[in-house]
Amino acid sequence: MTSAAPMNPVAVSLDGRAVVGDLRLDVALTVEPGELVAVVGPNGAGKSTLLRLLAGLVALDAGSLALGGHIVDDGTARGRIPPHERRVGWVPQERLLFDHLTVAANVGFSPEATPARVDSLLDALDLRHLADHRPAECSGGQAQRVAVARALAAEPDLLLLDEPSTALDAESRQRIHALLGDRDHQPATLLVTHDPVEVAGLADRVAEMTAGRIISTPPT
Amino acid sequence: MTRPPNAPRSVLVVAALAVAFLTLPVLALLQRAPWSGLVDLLRRREVVEALGVSLLVSLTAAGIVLVLGTPLAWVLARVDVPFRRLVRALVVLPMVLPPVVGGTALLFALGRRGLVGQWLERWFDVTLPFTTAGAVVAATFVALPFYVVTVEGALRTTGDHLEQLASTLGASPLTVLRRVTLPRLVPAMGAGLALAWARALGEFGATITFAGNLPGRTRTLPLATFQALESDPEAAIALSLVLLAVSLAVLLPTRDRWLPTR
Amino acid sequence: MWTHPPAGATLLAVLAWLGAAGCTEAPGDAALTVFVASSLTDVTADLADEWTLTSGVGVELVAGGSNHLAAQVRDGAPADVFLTADAELLDDLQHRLLANPVTDQMTDRVAGRVPTVIHNLAINHLVVARPTAGPERRPADLRDPSVVLVACATGVPCGDAAAARFGDLPVDSFEPSARAVVARLALDEADLGIVYATDVAAHTGLAPAWPQEPTCPCVTYAAASLSPSGNPFVAFLTSDRARQILTEHGFVAGPPR
Numbered sequence: 250m251t252s253a254a255p256m257n258p259v260a261v262s263l264d265g266r267a268v269v270g271d272l273r274l275d276v277a278l279t280v281e282p283g284e285l286v287a288v289v290g291p292n293g294a295g296k297s298t299l300l301r302l303l304a305g306l307v308a309l310d311a312g313s314l315a316l317g318g319h320i321v322d323d324g325t326a327r328g329r330i331p332p333h334e335r336r337v338g339w340v341p342q343e344r345l346l347f348d349h350l351t352v353a354a355n356v357g358f359s360p361e362a363t364p365a366r367v368d369s370l371l372d373a374l375d376l377r378h379l380a381d382h383r384p385a386e387c388s389g390g391q392a393q394r395v396a397v398a399r400a401l402a403a404e405p406d407l408l409l410l411d412e413p414s415t416a417l418d419a420e421s422r423q424r425i426h427a428l429l430g431d432r433d434h435q436p437a438t439l440l441v442t443h444d445p446v447e448v449a450g451l452a453d454r455v456a457e458m459t460a461g462r463i464i465s466t467p468p469t
Numbered sequence: 470m471t472r473p474p475n476a477p478r479s480v481l482v483v484a485a486l487a488v489a490f491l492t493l494p495v496l497a498l499l500q501r502a503p504w505s506g507l508v509d510l511l512r513r514r515e516v517v518e519a520l521g522v523s524l525l526v527s528l529t530a531a532g533i534v535l536v537l538g539t540p541l542a543w544v545l546a547r548v549d550v551p552f553r554r555l556v557r558a559l560v561v562l563p564m565v566l567p568p569v570v571g572g573t574a575l576l577f578a579l580g581r582r583g584l585v586g587q588w589l590e591r592w593f594d595v596t597l598p599f600t601t602a603g604a605v606v607a608a609t610f611v612a613l614p615f616y617v618v619t620v621e622g623a624l625r626t627t628g629d630h631l632e633q634l635a636s637t638l639g640a641s642p643l644t645v646l647r648r649v650t651l652p653r654l655v656p657a658m659g660a661g662l663a664l665a666w667a668r669a670l671g672e673f674g675a676t677i678t679f680a681g682n683l684p685g686r687t688r689t690l691p692l693a694t695f696q697a698l699e700s701d702p703e704a705a706i707a708l709s710l711v712l713l714a715v716s717l718a719v720l721l722p723t724r725d726r727w728l729p730t731r
Numbered sequence: 732m733w734t735h736p737p738a739g740a741t742l743l744a745v746l747a748w749l750g751a752a753g754c755t756e757a758p759g760d761a762a763l764t765v766f767v768a769s770s771l772t773d774v775t776a777d778l779a780d781e782w783t784l785t786s787g788v789g790v791e792l793v794a795g796g797s798n799h800l801a802a803q804v805r806d807g808a809p810a811d812v813f814l815t816a817d818a819e820l821l822d823d824l825q826h827r828l829l830a831n832p833v834t835d836q837m838t839d840r841v842a843g844r845v846p847t848v849i850h851n852l853a854i855n856h857l858v859v860a861r862p863t864a865g866p867e868r869r870p871a872d873l874r875d876p877s878v879v880l881v882a883c884a885t886g887v888p889c890g891d892a893a894a895a896r897f898g899d900l901p902v903d904s905f906e907p908s909a910r911a912v913v914a915r916l917a918l919d920e921a922d923l924g925i926v927y928a929t930d931v932a933a934h935t936g937l938a939p940a941w942p943q944e945p946t947c948p949c950v951t952y953a954a955a956s957l958s959p960s961g962n963p964f965v966a967f968l969t970s971d972r973a974r975q976i977l978t979e980h981g982f983v984a985g986p987p988r
Contacts, residue, residue: 360640
């Protein structure tokens with residue numbers, strides 16, 4: 250796909266001069282493949298912005314962002330690697346499934362997704378029976394699984410999840426946790442959440458974020 | 470008919486008046502129609518000829534509108550172009566310009582002695598006035614804004630969140646356009662195209678000023694109707710009915726919503 | 732503070748003004764409405780100015796295609812005078828008006844006056860013209876399909892006359908009026924155009940395509956008054972002064988009455 254080398258482990262580094270809008274970001278974080286780091290903090294701390302920045306959907310106004318040692322955004326249009334060239338998966342809170350495609354087509358959307366991988370994900374997440382249905386026909390929990398499966402099918406080096414379990418019923422939440430808890434073949438993952446149960450159950454480490462700064466990353 | 474629980478009677482009455490105002494001329498036309506001799510009138514050479522020219526010109530114009538208008542609508546909705554407001558105003562200008570003014574401006578631009586037209590003639594031996602191609606140009610000029618406005622509106626309304634997500638999955642911008650934007654845009658494109666085509670079909674002022682009036686080549690249904698009014702009012706009514714029928718045939722299936730939400 | 736003129740005269744003036752305002756429109760006070768075919772617009776404007784000077788009556792000109800104006804008159808538009816190149820139109824109008832007279836007409840018929848119609852008011856010859864900036868032409872060019880030729884549409888007086896005179900021609904566009912043909916030539920968007928002699932006289936951008944003698948079939952103008960107030964104006968149109976103005980514009984004035 251691109252010339253960027255696989256980021257493994259993924260070192261996320263935003264120098265102290267990184268600015269997006271009126272948010273100043275100061276993040277230095279390394280996530281191992283298979284490791285899940287929960288990102289917690291008050292609303293407005295910049296957690297979602299951080300995820301969007303890492304995904305490439307938001308640009309830095311100043312400063313630089315490095316992923317895996319490579320600078321992917323230096324504050325200029327030219328020095329910025331676009332989202333489709335970063336191997337970063339992003340599952341937003343709104344999920345944003347393609348409602349004009351079937352579930353199977355959604356999961357297999359990425360040019361990187363192989364049919365084999367799509368099949369195994371559909372099975373692992375109990376979505377086989379929905380493969381030819383539209384996202385509109387899925388429940389909240391099912392849709393969430395589709396969104397995660399879709400991101401995983403692209404084999405990202407870094408997976409970003411933005412509050413995936415909020416507004417899900419208990420059973421769906423359990424299923425998501427089961428998926429994310431399976432550490433084999435999982436990419437390095439950042440999980441933004443408000444749910445302490447999630448943090449306790451899934452996270453290997455916790456990163457507390459306040460006003461754009463990650464202030465601590467103790468293991469759980 | 471279900472009435473929403475709080476539909477004020479006065480609002481319904483005014484709406485009914487508006488409908489009456491809009492449909493009255495059409496009803497008057499139908500009432501005056503020479504129904505008994507209509508079939509013969511419709512088979513007359515000048516009617517068939519004008520219909521043929523109209524269909525050829527309007528459909529070709531619609532095709533050009535689709536090809537030119539879709540990228541333009543996309544750029545206006547998604548790209549941060551400098552002077553975007555000015556560009557958008559210019560794009561919409563043919564909608565508000567009196568068609569004859571538009572036709573005259575086209576003449577100054579693309580006529581034999583026109584700004585660009587003179588080079589077309591000198592280098593490529595291409596003249597547009599008095600040709601069917603010229604009629605297509607005039608029709609495209611007036612119809613394009615209708616399509617662009619419809620499609621751009623749809624793009625702005627739906628936003629680009631899905632496109633953003635698609636790019637995080639590794640799809641290049643062109644792939645995103647092809648697999649996410651365009652498939653979802655099809656309903657709005659259809660609605661915009663129907664509107665643009667109807668406008669192209671009804672175009673008169675720009676056509677007669679730029680392309681001229683010649684049976685079989687540039688005399689579209691509106692031009693033929695205008696001419697028939699002078700000498701043969703019955704033929705004029707017949708031609709009007711043809712225009713009406715063709716327009717309704719296309720607009721009826723596509724006008725359930727102004728802007729499809731999907 | 733009363734200054735002279737004496738109070739009596741002032742009172743008289745006020746009474747006269749009140750009297751005039753109190754009356755309904757007397758003929759000759761209000762402006763005349765004159766419907767005129769578009770090719771006559773310029774000359775009629777001059778004629779109207781002259782008329783206003785001598786009679787004190789204002790004139791309001793409404794120009795347009797003869798057929799459209801006739802349709803408006805049939806539908807009841809308040810025209811006092813109608814100048815057109817289509818004599819048939821006038822005859823038709825006259826018959827209709829006499830059959831369904833407006834109230835004024837009734838009064839006039841009773842009084843012994845009927846609307847005046849003047850055929851042969853003026854003649855306008857057709858000229859095959861070219862853009863002055865264009866190349867010289869020869870009569871054979873008229874039938875040459877590669878030459879861009881524009882003419883008036885049939886149904887319009889200049890178009891009918893052209894068809895009568897030249898027969899079938901390889902026309903590239905049938906324009907709705909002589910003015911439109913003139914516009915094409917003036918912009919050098921056409922090589923040849925069939926226009927009126929008056930158009931060639933009035934526009935420096937047009938020139939005769941080759942030396943041409945004025946011949947007919949040509950266009951003959953007629954005038955009709957459609958209401959009693961129009962009669963004096965129509966009578967004026969055949970006066971010497973009016974004929975002089977017509978000639979100055981390039982028309983061939985009809986016989987004096």
